[in-house]
């Protein structure tokens with residue numbers, strides 16, 4: 370049996386467009402932005418207004434956080450889901466948030482437009498299947514120890530459960546280097562774009578762990594052929610309750626959006 374019956378590209382022109390309300394991922398270039406975690410109504414509203422003003426097309430924010438340490442901020446839970454929904458509605462942006470276990474899929478799907486499966490859960494098959502059955506688009510992040518083959522097989526789980534609206538997200542893999550949080554694998558992005566019809570986006574925030582590296586890696590992701598980006602933006606990064614070193618200020622994000630636009634145009638001129 371063919372190993373990738375649902376995710377493999379069948380012809381060079383075979384590509385899936387994922388519709389999320391008025392937004393189509395896989396057509397043009399999509400930027401998803403927002404804080405690592407929803408922290409308060411004021412914080413997520415301020416972030417939502419800022420990313421919307423800068424031109425982002427989807428709002429992100431974690432309500433259930435899969436933190437490496439149990440002694441750090443774990444998210445606001447259902448209250449975080451509600452605040453994210455309210456903020457998305459207030460500025461007119463669809464929302465995406467991480468669903469951390471199979472038992473939380475229905476709850477998360479009741480609030481969010483898109484379900485995100487995080488790197489730490491990429492091979493949680495019960496979660497992959499439950500998310501695939503939820504009737505919502507899914508963003509599947511690559512696990513930090515996962516090969517491209519394992520990532521695409523995880524995608525097969527989600528699609529086999531019934532989800533046709535799947536987006537892959539490269540977020541860096543674990544290597545020996547400690548200067549960057551992870552190693553952004555842009556070679557895999559270019560490779561996966563050839564292997565599958567699914568849209569592929571890049572998260573330069575978790576990939577590098579450093580705000581000063583987000584901009585160069587975001588632009589490089591455009592050149593590697595990514596269909597979009599997911600970027601962490603916080604109204605006051607220094608005061609963030611999680612990932613404070615990698616979140617962009619609204620001002621830096623607005624500047625980056627201008628550079629992304631120019632790079633997308635340049636890439637388009639090369640592709641003809």
Ligand code: PEP
Pocket residue numbers: 405431435467486487488489510540572575
């Ligand atoms: C996130 O996007 O909030 C997140 C936790 O990312 P990852 O699963 O890639 O670590």
Ligand code: MN
Pocket residue numbers: 405406575601611612
């Ligand atoms: Mn984060």
